[in-house]
Each structure stands twice: as structure tokens, then as C-alpha cells.
Amino acid sequence: MTRPSSDIVTRTLGNGLRLVLERDPRLPLVAVNLWYHVGSKHERPGLTGFAHLFEHMLFQGSGNVGTNDHFRHVQRVGGVANGSTWYDRTNYYETLPAAELDLGLWLESDRLGFLLEGLTSEKLENQRQVVMNERRQRVDNQPYGRASERLFELLFDAPHPYRWPVIGWMEDIAAATLDDVKAFFATFYTPRNAVLSLVGDFEPEAAEESVARWFGSLPSGAPAPRVEAPLPPLDGARRDSMRDRVQLPRLYFAFRVEPFATPGWWAASLAASTLADGKSSPLYDDLVVERELAQELGAYVYPTEEVGIFVVSATARPGVDPAELERRLREHLDRLAGGTAPAWEVETELARARNRALMSIHSELQSVEHRADLYSQYATFFDDPSRAMGEAGEVAAVDADAVRRFAAGRLRSEQAAALLVLPENA
Numbered sequence: 235m236t237r238p239s240s241d242i243v244t245r246t247l248g249n250g251l252r253l254v255l256e257r258d259p260r261l262p263l264v265a266v267n268l269w270y271h272v273g274s275k276h277e278r279p280g281l282t283g284f285a286h287l288f289e290h291m292l293f294q295g296s297g298n299v300g301t302n303d304h305f306r307h308v309q310r311v312g313g314v315a316n317g318s319t320w321y322d323r324t325n326y327y328e329t330l331p332a333a334e335l336d337l338g339l340w341l342e343s344d345r346l347g348f349l350l351e352g353l354t355s356e357k358l359e360n361q362r363q364v365v366m367n368e369r370r371q372r373v374d375n376q377p378y379g380r381a382s383e384r385l386f387e388l389l390f391d392a393p394h395p396y397r398w399p400v401i402g403w404m405e406d407i408a409a410a411t412l413d414d415v416k417a418f419f420a421t422f423y424t425p426r427n428a429v430l431s432l433v434g435d436f437e438p439e440a441a442e443e444s445v446a447r448w449f450g451s452l453p454s455g456a457p458a459p460r461v462e463a464p465l466p467p468l469d470g471a472r473r474d475s476m477r478d479r480v481q482l483p484r485l486y487f488a489f490r491v492e493p494f495a496t497p498g499w500w501a502a503s504l505a506a507s508t509l510a511d512g513k514s515s516p517l518y519d520d521l522v523v524e525r526e527l528a529q530e531l532g533a534y535v536y537p538t539e540e541v542g543i544f545v546v547s548a549t550a551r552p553g554v555d556p557a558e559l560e561r562r563l564r565e566h567l568d569r570l571a572g573g574t575a576p577a578w579e580v581e582t583e584l585a586r587a588r589n590r591a592l593m594s595i596h597s598e599l600q601s602v603e604h605r606a607d608l609y610s611q612y613a614t615f616f617d618d619p620s621r622a623m624g625e626a627g628e629v630a631a632v633d634a635d636a637v638r639r640f641a642a643g644r645l646r647s648e649q650a651a652a653l654l655v656l657p658e659n660a
Contacts (some may be wrong), residue, residue, distance in 0.1 A: 236286075242609065242620050243438045249454035250426025252495065253445055254609040254619045256433045258602055264434030265608035266338035267327045268346075269614045272422035274396035274402070275321050275461050275540065280409075281400015283365065284418045286319040287410065290361040292326065293317070297348025304341055304612060311337060319400055320537040323614055329603050332435035336444055342430070343448040346423060353419075355412050362407060369401050377480045381655050388472045388651035389488050389543065396462055424455025431609040431619065433602040463540045463639065465490055467644055473652040482529060483556040483660070484549045485563065486653040491535065491542035491644045499535065499542045500628045501640035506533035507587035508542060508580070508637060509566065516583060517548075517566055526551060527559045539615055544644065556654055570641040580634045591629045 243255040250586070291511050295301040308315040313330035328338040373379040383399050390397040432441055467490050492498030510517040510533035521528040528548045536543035546567070550559050569575040598604040608622035 237660055242623075243442075243620060244613075245442060247446060247450055248425070249450065250453055250592055251445075251449050251452075252429045252613055252617075253442065253614055254429065254431040254606075255436075255438045255441055256431075256605065256609070257436060257438055258433055258436045258605075261602070263527070264332045264335045264338070264432060264436055265327065265602040265604070265606040266335070266342065267325065267328050267431040267433075267610045268342050269323050269325045269429045269431075269610035270423060271322070271427050271458065271614050272324055273320050273322045274398065274400040275463070276422060276459065277395070277398070277402070279393060279398070280406060281414060281418075282398045282406040284410065284415070285324050286401050287361060287365055287407065287415070288419065288423070289317045289319045289324055289326075290364060291353070291357065291415070292345050292349060294357045294361060295352040296345040297351035297434060298344050299341060299352070301352075306344070307337060307341060313338075315341075320535075320538075321396055321400060323611075325607065325610060326562060327603065327607065329516065334608075335432070335434075335436055335441060336448070339444055339448040343452065346425070346428070346449070347434055347455050349419060349423070352359070353412070354415065358410070358412055358415055361645070362410065365401070366407055367403060369404060373399070373401065374404075378478060378484055378655055380476070380478065381484065381486060381653060383654060385486050385488050385545070385653045386543075388474055388653060389468070389490065390541075394465065395461055396538065396543075408425065411429055420455070422458050424458065425449060425452050426454045427458040429610045429613040429619075431606040431613070433606040433609070445490065451521045461540070464493070465541045465576075467491075467649045468651065469648070471648050471650050471652065473650075475654040475656060477658045477660075478655050480522040480657050482549050482552065483554075483657065484547060484655045485556060485560050486655075487546045487563070487567070488651045488653075489544040489644055489649055491544045493542050494537040494587050495538055495612075495621070495628070496542075497628070497631075497636070498640055498644075499537075501632050501636045502544050502644065503541055504584060504587050504591065504629065504632045505570065505589060505637045505645075506546075507642055508547065508583040509533045509570070511587055511590060514586065516579070517546075517563070520566070521548060521559070521562060525562060527554050527562060531563075541588060547652070548578045556656070560654070564647060567641070567645050568647065570638070571645045573638055573642065577634065580637065584632075584634050584637055590633065593625050 531548040609619035613619040
């Protein structure tokens with residue numbers, strides 16, 4: 235089942251809300267996807283965790299929707315809904331029967347326009363406790379849970395906005411006041427700071443009229459503050475170690491790379507897959523199978539707007555000296571960065587990584603939910619939702635020379651932030 239060859243329709247309402255429409259009549263579904271250009275990077279020290287807290291608050295009712303009724307209304311018609319927070323954005327989404335498009339638009343417009351009418355100190359305190367418990371479960375009491383936070387502290391100096399975690403610091407969450415929360419909402423939750431993408435079985439003209447009916451009268455608000463914080467690669471290696479309630483040592487290397495969707499970022503993404511994607515990858519074959527130094531490993535690149543983040547991690551097998559694991563892992567990075575890896579090996583592994591990436595891209599494009607999210611992402615970051623359809627071309631354009639140039643410019647040992655997590659009683 236191929237994706238329909240319909241055009242993407244883009245509009246901007248008078249209040250600044252950007253709208254992306256794509257008709258897909260293959261299934262009687264519609265994906266409603268709303269991105270706000272606000273994430274943890276828009277916070278500041280002492281007031282972290284607000285973007286994530288708001289993700290929770292927006293499901294607690296608004297002027298015309300009762301507490302938790304957002305989910306109830308969506309589930310009543312057989313739909314699903316959720317939201318997520320990232321360093322650069324917060325998004326909310328529903329997948330509904332096509333005939334219920336207006337329900338999704340009403341729910342999203344009501345909490346954008348009338349959330350403060352339903353906001354109370356009791357709701358704030360309730361969700362504050364939910365988020366604090368979430369942090370305890372996912373970070374503070376999770377094996378290796380604090381590792382990524384410490385790694386980012388090594389990688390980014392204060393006050394860079396990627397230094398603090400998306401979920402925020404516990405003391406900041408505990409100290410948030412109702413006035414702080416209201417000010418954050420008024421600053422960032424405005425039509426001119428949002429992108430609404432609709433993909434599914436609808437007529438674009440009718441959908442556009444519905445969007446105008448539900449969103450058009452909402453005030454645009456003042457322009458939201460922009461955060462721009464690009465950084466060059468590290469100019470000197472940084473390293474640290476920490477103790478945790480874990481059974482095995484784990485090693486992390488992190489590097490600053492080019493931002494999301496730039497040519498260098500695509501080269502970084504394929505370099506990560508070339509190194510460690512799957513059991514046939516060089517890192518897995520050497521460190522897990524042949525030398526039996528690592529129990530598990532991975533390499534990945536964050537799709538972040540200001541600075542890309544390339545991470546390699548490896549968990550040592552029982553009894554393995556983590557220094558030996560680090561030395562061997564560094565050898566693989568040095569071979570790629572120094573250009574000493576055989577050309578046939580790089581070409582072979584890159585072809586494998588490229589094919590896996592293209593399969594993933596084409597598979598995900600079959601989903602109306604995924605396409606709606608991609609359109610919102612590219613409209614938010616680049617003001618060009620159609621750029622989402624160029625991902626396969628970007629992947630196909632990355633050749634072995636591009637991977638080598640990336641590694642030589644970004645993965646050298648003096649550009650690494652290294653963190654070793656050790657068992658408490660080791």
C-alpha cells in the first residue's frame with residue numbers, strides 16, 4: 235500500500251497559527267498533530283521542568299473540558315491521544331475516526347484558548363506530584379538513570395539550554411508556583427508559536443474551514459522568545475565517573491555534532507548505524523561476539539534543533555575491566571575518524587545502514603500519525619513541512635566520504651565527553 239500522491243496544503247491563519255493539510259483517503263482515519271515551539275531549552279536555571287509539567291497540565295481540563303475529559307472524549311469515539319516533550323518542542327496528538335475531526339479540533343483549540351480558565355492550585359499540585367514521581371521512577375531510581383544527565387553536564391557548559399534534563403530538576407518542580415505556570419503558558423502557548431498538521435480522510439477545504447472555526451478567533455499573543463544556542467565541537471576532552479546502583483559498568487562517549495536535518499546530521503546518523511546498528515555491525519561483532527568485552531552497546535544521534543548529540547554506549551560483561559572496553563571502543567572510533575578503516579568495510583557497512591534507514595523511513599511514511607508529526611516538526615524547525623518528504627533523499631545522498639569527513643571532524647578523542655558508571659560496591 236503506497237502513500238497517496240496528494241499535495242501538502244499549507245496555510246497561515248490570521249492569528250499566526252500555521253496549518254498543514256494532507257488528504258489520505260486510504261483509511262477512514264485522521265491524525266491531528268499540534269506542535270508548540272517550546273521545550274526544556276526555553277526554560278532557565280531555577281525554573282526547569284515547566285515544558286514537561288505543561289504536557290501533563292494540558293490534559294487536566296480547560297474552560298469547557300473537565301479534568302481528564304480530554305481522554306474520555308477521544309476514547310468514547312474509539313480514538314487515541316497523547317503528548318510528549320523534548321528539548322525543542324512539545325506536541326499533542328490524536329488519531330480519530332475521520333468523522334470525528336471536529337472533536338479533535340475542539341479539544342485542542344479549547345485548551346489552547348481556555349486552559350487558564352480551568353487551571354487551579356489543586357490541579358498544579360496534583361500534576362507536580364505526578365511529575366516528581368515520574369522523575370523518581372524514570373531517573374532517580376532507575377539503573378543508569380542519572381547517567382545521561384551527567385553526560386549532558388559534561389557536554390554543555392552552563393547556561394547552555396541543553397544542560398538540564400527535559401523532565402527538570404526535582405527542586406525546581408517542587409518550587410513551581412501557579413503564577414510561574416500561568417506566565418509560561420501565556421508566553422509560549424499561542425497560535426503564532428504553534429503548527430497544526432492534519433493527515434487523513436478529509437476534504438482539505440472543509441478541514442481548513444473547521445480549523446478556522448475552532449482556532450481562528452483565538453488571540454495570536456506576543457511573539458515567543460527564540461532560543462538560539464549553536465556550539466562548535468568540544469576543544470578538549472572531558473571525562474568523569476559516577477557510582478550508581480547497577481550491576482555492571484557502563485561507558486558513554488558523547489560528541490557535539492551538527493543540528494537535526496543538516497547534511498552533517500544525516501552523516502552522523504548513518505555513521506552511528508554503521509558502527510552499531512544490529513548484530514552484524516562492527517562494534518557488536520568485535521566487542522560483543524569476538525572479544526566478549528561488552529554485554530550490550532549502541533550508538534545514536536539526538537534529533538535536536540540547536541546542536542546534534544552523538545552518543546555511543548557500551549555495558550561491560552561481568553569481570554571485564556572497563557578500561558579495556560574503553561580502549562577497544564575508542565579504537566573503532568579512531569579508525570573511522572582517522573581514515574584507517576578499510577574502504578571496503580566502510581562502504582559495506584554504510585550500504586547496510588543506508589538500506590535499514592530507507593526501510594524505516596518508507597515504512598513509517600505509511601502511517602498518518604507519523605506523517606502528521608513529521609510535517610509539524612519540519613514546519614516548526616524550518617517553516618517547510620514538505621522538507622519531510624526529502625528524508626529518503628538525504629539518506630541516499632550520504633556516501634562513504636561524507637561519513638569519513640563527519641567522523642574526522644566530530645568524533646576525535648579530544649572532542650569527546652566520556653562518562654563511566656560504576657557499581658556502588660565495585
